[in-house]
Amino acid sequence: MKVLGLSFGRKNANTDILVKEALYGVKEAYPDAEINFINTQRLNIGRCIGCGACSTALEKGKDNNCIIKDDFQMVEEAVREADAIILGAPVYVLQPVGQFKDFVDRFSCRHDVSAINWVLDKRRNGEAPGNADDYPIERLKRRTVSYISVGGASTENWVSMGTATLHLFGFPAMMKVVANYNANSMGTIGNPYLNEEMIGHMHEIGKRTAAAVDMEDKDVEFYGPKGMGTCPVCHQNLLTVNGTTTVECPICGIEGKISIDGDKLNVEFSEAQQARARGTFAGLREHTTEIQGFGAICGPKIMANKELLEKKMERVKKFDEMINA
Numbered sequence: 001m002k003v004l005g006l007s008f009g010r011k012n013a014n015t016d017i018l019v020k021e022a023l024y025g026v027k028e029a030y031p032d033a034e035i036n037f038i039n040t041q042r043l044n045i046g047r048c049i050g051c052g053a054c055s056t057a058l059e060k061g062k063d064n065n066c067i068i069k070d071d072f073q074m075v076e077e078a079v080r081e082a083d084a085i086i087l088g089a090p091v092y093v094l095q096p097v098g099q100f101k102d103f104v105d106r107f108s109c110r111h112d113v114s115a116i117n118w119v120l121d122k123r124r125n126g127e128a129p130g131n132a133d134d135y136p137i138e139r140l141k142r143r144t145v146s147y148i149s150v151g152g153a154s155t156e157n158w159v160s161m162g163t164a165t166l167h168l169f170g171f172p173a174m175m176k177v178v179a180n181y182n183a184n185s186m187g188t189i190g191n192p193y194l195n196e197e198m199i200g201h202m203h204e205i206g207k208r209t210a211a212a213v214d215m216e217d218k219d220v221e222f223y224g225p226k227g228m229g230t231c232p233v234c235h236q237n238l239l240t241v242n243g244t245t246t247v248e249c250p251i252c253g254i255e256g257k258i259s260i261d262g263d264k265l266n267v268e269f270s271e272a273q274q275a276r277a278r279g280t281f282a283g284l285r286e287h288t289t290e291i292q293g294f295g296a297i298c299g300p301k302i303m304a305n306k307e308l309l310e311k312k313m314e315r316v317k318k319f320d321e322m323i324n325a
Contacts, residue, residue, distance in 0.1 A: 001030060003210055004082035005037040006075070008089035008100045015150045017192045018183055018202050019088040022146070025206025026084070033210060036078055040099060043071035048105035055109065058119050061130025064110050072106055079107070080139055083213045086206060087169060088148035091184075095161035096149065101168070108172040113140055114284035118292065144212040144220070145170045146179040146205045152187035159184045164236045167251050171279035178212050179205045179223040180235055201225045230267050231256075233277040239267065252277035 005023045009015025016039060026033050046068055058064035066072060079085065089096035109115075120135055122128035147169075149162025163180040170177060181201060189195050192202075205223060212220045222228065222235055229235030231249040239258075240248040247258045247267060254277050256269040276282045302309065315322060 001032070001084065001210060001213060002034045002036065002082050003030075003084045003086070003206075004078050005035070006079075006085060006087045007037070007039045008041065008087075008097055008103075009039070009150060010041060010090075011039050013090075014183070014186050014192055015088040015090050015148070018148050018150060018181075018198070019086050021192070021199050021202035022086040022148070022206035022209070025203030026086075026210045027206075028203065029207040030210050036082070038075060038078055040071075040075060040103070043075065045072045045075065045099055045103050045106075046070050047102040048109070055115070058116065059128060061123070061128065063135070064116070066106055066110060068106070072103065075103065076107060076110075079143075083141075083143060084209045085143060085145045085170075085175070086148065086209060087145060087166060088150060089162075089166060091149055091151035091159040091162045094158065095165040100166070104168045108168065111139060111173040112284060112288070113172065113174045114281055114288040115291075116140065118285075118288050140173075143170075143173065143175045144178050144209050145175040146177070146181070146209045146223075148181045148183060148202075148205070150186060151182070151184040154185040154188055156182070156184055160238070164234070164238055164251050167234055167236075167279075171277075172284065174279055174281065174284070176212055176215075176217060176220050177222070177234070177279070178209045178220060180229070181205060182226060232269055233274055233279070249277075252279070253283060 003023065003026045005019040007015045007019045020037060023035050023037060027035060049068070051067065053067045054064040089100045116135070119128060120132040123130045123132040147163050147166035149159060149166060151159035151162060153159055159182060162184070163182050166180075167177070183192070183198060186192075189198070192198055204225075208223050224235055230237045230239065231252055231254075233254065234249065234251040236249065236251050238250055240250045245258050246255055248255050249269070254269055254273040256267040256273065259266045259268075276286065278284065
């Protein structure tokens with residue numbers, strides 16, 4: 001078993017401590033586990049530039065490699081090799097640091113299980129070039145993952161998007177989420193080693209994340225030492241409301257029905273909705289189908305207005321000249 005620890009925090013600081021202690025937990029339960037740890041802070045991981053080269057290459061029968069060459073490839077390869085992942089990131093303003101999002105934007109498009117299988121199916125049916133069997137299928141293997149968000153604020157709403165945003169890493173690749181842990185209030189705790197209970201949770205997270213590698217999804221019990229959360233899929237407490245009794249989990253994209261019993265709020269998410277959450281194949285396939293339909297909608301619009309758009313685009317291309325004309 002290969003277990004990867006990823007830290008987007010400062011070297012040997014709080015995020016590193018918590019991720020590494022989770023890895024110690026793995027080693028306690030699985031002495032033969034192969035442990036790898038990467039601190040990304042000083043790595044050069046540029047942002048996605050939206051060039052579309054990865055998806056275009058896949059559709060042309062090639063591999064969907066990223067054309068930007070930096071440290072991203074090294075981290076991505078480590079993720080590919082891993083069976084289980086412990087990922088931690090600090091929160092400075094409501095959600096994890098920007099480097100995490102830069103990594104996710106480049107990682108997710110290349111590991112979207114539905115989008116990749118969409119093209120591979122076209123290859124099998126002779127509708128797209130390339131041999132489906134040539135694609136490195138190990139990229140699509142199911143991995144387990146646990147998230148650790150680290151923040152200084154005792155006021156929990158100052159880190160409210162921490163673990164929620166970390167979920168963006170795993171759902172395109174359909175990773176099995178074992179635990180979320182919001183390690184906030186570090187400004188008063190001082191150092192994780194001064195909180196034995198927190199360190200104990202890290203060890204338990206490591207053990208459970210490794211143990212879940214060979215389990216079926218239905219057998220993986222979520223570990224929520226700070227509560228199980230309102231959404232039964234991502235276990236977050238975030239809800240999008242629209243003035244009706246229908247609410248939505250913004251992380252999973254599933255709808256639930258809200259009810260009030262005195263001061264207690266209840267939300268019921270049906271089995272059908274849970275089965276189409278973003279981290280499921282059905283949920284990802286909904287998005288793939290939507291994206292694949294854009295061309296048929298936008299293409300004719302653009303062609304019908306080609307001359308108009310060329311003229312209007314001058315306002316963008318010659319902005320500096322025209323804005324002060």
